[in-house]
Amino acid sequence: MRDLPEAEREALVEALGRDWRQARLSPREAALCEYAEKLTRTPASMREADLDRLRAVGLDDVACHDAIQMIAYFNYINRVADAVHVDLEPTMTPYPEDRPEPR
Numbered sequence: 001m002r003d004l005p006e007a008e009r010e011a012l013v014e015a016l017g018r019d020w021r022q023a024r025l026s027p028r029e030a031a032l033c034e035y036a037e038k039l040t041r042t043p044a045s046m047r048e049a050d051l052d053r054l055r056a057v058g059l060d061d062v063a064c065h066d067a068i069q070m071i072a073y074f075n076y077i078n079r080v081a082d083a084v085h086v087d088l089e090p091t092m093t094p095y096p097e098d099r100p101e102p103r
Contacts, residue, residue, distance in 0.1 A: 028057040036071045 015023035020033040031053050039046060054064050088094060
């Protein structure tokens with residue numbers, strides 16, 4: 001992550017958690033988020049043009065490959081965690097069946 005003062009870093013992380021499109025990102029960071037979202041949500045729709053967008057913001061093929069590996073691993077490990085119903089961190093939204101019943 002960019003070298004930011006702690007308060008700004010925390011604000012950026014919070015903004016990313018809400019909606020990366022509304023966060024103050026560099027063109028490179030926004031392109032990576034866009035790529036990660038597409039690879040996560042619609043992997044079969046990935047095209048060479050998606051990589052061209054990353055290249056246009058300065059990523060070489062090695063950096064693109066690294067990004068793909070990190071995105072894919074994150075998706076994989078989250079699916080494993082969901083499958084075995086791991087305990088969530090206190091700040092995370094509970095699994096639907098773990099939420100208290102409305103009164």
